[in-house]
Each structure stands twice: as structure tokens, then as C-alpha cells.
Amino acid sequence: MAGLVAVTGAEGFIGSHLVEALVRRGHRVRAMVLYNMFSSRGWLDTLDDDVRAQVDVVFGDVRDPASVQRVVEDAEVVYHLAALGSVPYSYAAPRSFVDTNTIGTLHVLEAVRTCRTPRLVHTSTSETYGTARTVPISEQHPLQAQSPYASSKIAADMLVESYHLSFEVPAVTLRPFNTFGPRQSARAVIPTVITQLAAGAHRLKLGALAPTRDFTYVTDTAEAFIAVGTAPASAVLGEVFNAGTGTEVSIGTLAGDIARVMGADAVIDEDAQRVRPKDSEVMRLVCDATKLTDRTGWHPRHSREEGLRKTIEWMSDPANLARYRPGEYNQ
Numbered sequence: 001m002a003g004l005v006a007v008t009g010a011e012g013f014i015g016s017h018l019v020e021a022l023v024r025r026g027h028r029v030r031a032m033v034l035y036n037m038f039s040s041r042g043w044l045d046t047l048d049d050d051v052r053a054q055v056d057v058v059f060g061d062v063r064d065p066a067s068v069q070r071v072v073e074d075a076e077v078v079y080h081l082a083a084l085g086s087v088p089y090s091y092a093a094p095r096s097f098v099d100t101n102t103i104g105t106l107h108v109l110e111a112v113r114t115c116r117t118p119r120l121v122h123t124s125t126s127e128t129y130g131t132a133r134t135v136p137i138s139e140q141h142p143l144q145a146q147s148p149y150a151s152s153k154i155a156a157d158m159l160v161e162s163y164h165l166s167f168e169v170p171a172v173t174l175r176p177f178n179t180f181g182p183r184q185s186a187r188a189v190i191p192t193v194i195t196q197l198a199a200g201a202h203r204l205k206l207g208a209l210a211p212t213r214d215f216t217y218v219t220d221t222a223e224a225f226i227a228v229g230t231a232p233a234s235a236v237l238g239e240v241f242n243a244g245t246g247t248e249v250s251i252g253t254l255a256g257d258i259a260r261v262m263g264a265d266a267v268i269d270e271d272a273q274r275v276r277p278k279d280s281e282v283m284r285l286v287c288d289a290t291k292l293t294d295r296t297g298w299h300p301r302h303s304r305e306e307g308l309r310k311t312i313e314w315m316s317d318p319a320n321l322a323r324y325r326p327g328e329y330n331q
Contacts, residue, residue, distance in 0.1 A: 002026040005229070006075035008062055008108065009082035009123075010055075011042025013184045014176075014221055018079060020047055021222045023054045032071040032082065035059040043183045062104030065111070072111040077119045077229045080108045083153070086187050087127065087276065090149035097152040105156035109163045109171070117170070121229045122160045124175035124240065125153050126214070126285050135248075136288035139175070139240045146280050157240070164238045172228045172236045177244030177287040181218030181307060182314035186324050190215070190308070193255050194315045197264045199326040204259075204266050207274035209252030214244040214287045217307030220300040227296035235295045244287025245300050261308055262316075273329060 005022055009015040010031030019029050033041050041057055060067025062082045072078055084090070084100045105122065112120045129137050130144025145151035163169040180190040189206065196204050216224075224243035228236050249257070252268060259266045275281070292298050302310075314320055 003076040004028045004030060004074060005077045005079065006030045006032065006071050007079045007081060008032040008068075008071065009080075011040075011044050012081065013043065014179055014218060015081045016043035016047065016183060017181070017218045018081065018222045018225050019044065019055060020051055021219070021226060023051045025226070028054055028056070030056045030058060030071055030075060032058050032060055032062070032067070034082070035061055046183075062107055063099050065107045068107045068111045069114070072108070072115050072117055074115075075117055077121065078108065078112055078117055079121045079225055079229060080105065081123045083123065085149070087147045087149045090147050090152070091277075094148035097148055098155070101152035102155040102159070105159055109159060109169060112171070113163065113167055113169050119229060119233070119237070120160075120169060120171040121225055122156070122171055122173045124157050124173050125150070126175060126177040126242070126244070126287065127282060128154045128157060128175065129285065131282050132284040132286065135284065136246055136286045137242065138288040139242055139291060146282055147276070170233065170237050172238070173240040174225055174228050175240055175242050176221050176224065177214040177216060177242065177285055179218050179221040180215050181311050182320070184218070186326070189251055189254070190258070190311060191315060191324070193258045194262070194312055195321060195324040195326040197259060197262050197266060198316045198321050201326065202266055204255055204268045205271040205274065205329070206251060206255060206268060207271065207276065208281055209255070209268065209270055210250060210283065211281060212248040212250050212284045212286065214246065214248050214285055215304055215307070216244055216300055217302035217310070220302055224292065224298050227292070227298040231296045239295075241292040241295070242287050242289050243292055243298070244289050245304070246287055246289060247304065248284070248286040249304065257305070258308060258312070261305070262312055271329070
């Protein structure tokens with residue numbers, strides 16, 4: 001049996017897939033779930049019984065240092081995924097993003113430092129790069145805070161760097177580009193398109209159609225986390241690693257591809273309320289993951305179309321589709 005690992009944000013989209021992958025590798029997982037009055041464990045509640053049997057759920061909040069300390073104690077690796085992740089909502093509630101993404105990361109760093117945890121894997125985002133100045137985007141690309149969300153994550157990334165350099169906290173940062181797959185929120189574009197079409201819509205409401213993104217299937221992203229969490233310390237500690245496929249597609253083309261795979265005819269409408277402010281829109285993201293591949297051997301195993309087919313199959317299942325509200329816009 002592999003050792004105990006801790007995951008913050010375990011109830012979420014990527015977090016639940018990571019928990020599942022860690023358990024399948026023989027780990028016992030301590031999963032931090034945001035405290036709520038419904039005792040909901042989010043997507044962890046949907047995992048197979050044999051997986052959930054190896055998961056110790058701890059309700060708490062990364063904004064509370066004591067909660068974080070309880071999760072981190074005795075863990076061999078801490079995977080820190082807890083975050084607020086919606087760019088549109090960050091325009092409405094920027095303080096919440098600083099409290100959760102920046103101060104929450106500070107609390108994780110302090111707990112890891114106090115507990116002398118052997119490794120922290122911190123989650124960044126490709127949004128920290130802003131619109132690409134050069135492509136593909138390597139880890140040397142300048143950081144650009146084009147939204148309050150991006151700024152909160154840049155601040156968190158800098159805290160991780162400072163704690164590694166100042167206090168020798170054994171941290172590594174993974175910077176995934178856009179991830180998609182089963183369990184993703186309809187705040188993201190791929191679930192938005194799939195659920196609208198699966199619900200019978202013939203006119204798709206989307207935001208800007210011209211921006212390009214680099215999409216990675218969620219199980220490949222989970223494997224990237226494990227790759228940096230298990231690689232030799234000399235290969236990864238103190239470093240930032242991009243995770244992505246190296247291919248890009250425009251949102252408009254992507255929506256058309258999804259409609260084709262689903263055998264649907266649809267007209268795409270650009271919905272003004274879904275469009276970001278002009279200077280805040282990230283127009284182009286495409287990943288250079290050479291460093292991650294060279295240091296750990298990781299590479300994505302799914303093509304975009306393979307991932308889309310799996311995601312469409314899952315989201316089109318009536319039981320899963322019922323979890324979504326295709327006619328509503330979610331910030």
C-alpha cells in the first residue's frame with residue numbers, strides 16, 4: 001500500500017479525478033472538501049465504493065489555517081487544488097478570489113512548512129500567461145494578470161516560489177492548460193456546448209468565438225499531477241511545469257466539432273453577457289509541455305476528439321445531464 005497523500009479541492013472536477021487516480025495507484029487519500037450545510041462531498045459522492053473506501057473526507061476551508069493543518073499532517077504529498085476558478089465571477093467578487101486562491105495557498109504553505117511535508121504540488125493555471133506573446137507558451141513566458149482570477153493565481157504562484165527559496169519548502173507548481181472531461185462545471189465551454197445540445201437546443205449561446213485554447217482530457221491532467229508528485233525531487237522541486245497538448249482550437253471551431261460528433265445541427269450565437277471585457281479576454285493559449293515531458297515522461301494519452309467522445313457520452317447520459325441546467329448562464 002502506498003503512503004498517505006492529501007488533496008485540497010478534492011470534491012471538484014479535477015480534484016475528484018485525481019483522488020480516483022491516486023486510489024487506483026494504492027494510496028490512502030485524505031480529501032479536503034469545502035464545509036457545507038448539506039454534508040455534500042461533491043463529485044466524491046459519485047465515485048465507486050471501492051475508491052471511496054480509501055478516501056478520508058475532511059470538511060474544512062483553505063481560508064482557515066486550522067482546517068488546512070488537519071489535512072496536511074502526516075501526508076507524504078499534498079496536492080493543492082482548492083481554488084475559485086471562474087473568470088467571470090472574479091469580476092463580481094474579486095476579494096473572494098484573493099481570500100481563497102492567494103491567502104488559502106499561504107495557509108497551505110505554512111502548514112506544509114510546519115509539518116515538514118516531503119512535497120507540495122501547487123496548482124497554477126494557463127490564465128496566468130494571458131494572451132500569448134509567443135507560441136507555444138513555455139514556462140518562461142511573461143505572466144499577465146488579465147482578470148482578477150488570474151491575478152489571484154499569479155500571487156499564489158509567487159508565494160510558492162518565495163516559500164521554496166526562503167524556507168526550502170519542497171514545492172513544485174503544475175500549470176495545466178484548459179482541462180475538460182466528465183464532471184466539469186457548465187461554467188466551462190465544452191460542458192456548455194454539450195449540455196445545450198444534449199438538451200435539444202438548436203441555437204448555442206456562447207461567449208467570444210475567436211479565442212483559441214489548448215484542451216487536455218482530465219485523466220491526462222490528473223496523471224500530470226501524479227507525475228510531478230512522484231518524480232525525483234532533484235527533477236522537479238522549485239520548478240513550474242506546463243501541462244497541455246501543444247494544439248489549439250478556436251472556441252467557434254470547437255463548438256462546431258462537438259455538434260458534428262453529436263450529430264446535431266446548431267446555430268452558434270455570441271451571447272453578450274458571456275463575453276469578457278475587451279482587454280481581459282485571453283485571445284490565444286497553446287502549451288509547450290516539453291519541460292514536463294523531459295523531466296517526468298508525461299504526455300497526454302487522449303486526442304481532443306477521443307476526449308470529446310468520452311465527455312459527450314458521459315454528459316449525454318440522462319442521469320448526468322440532470323445535474324446541469326443547460327438553459328442557464330453560470331458565471
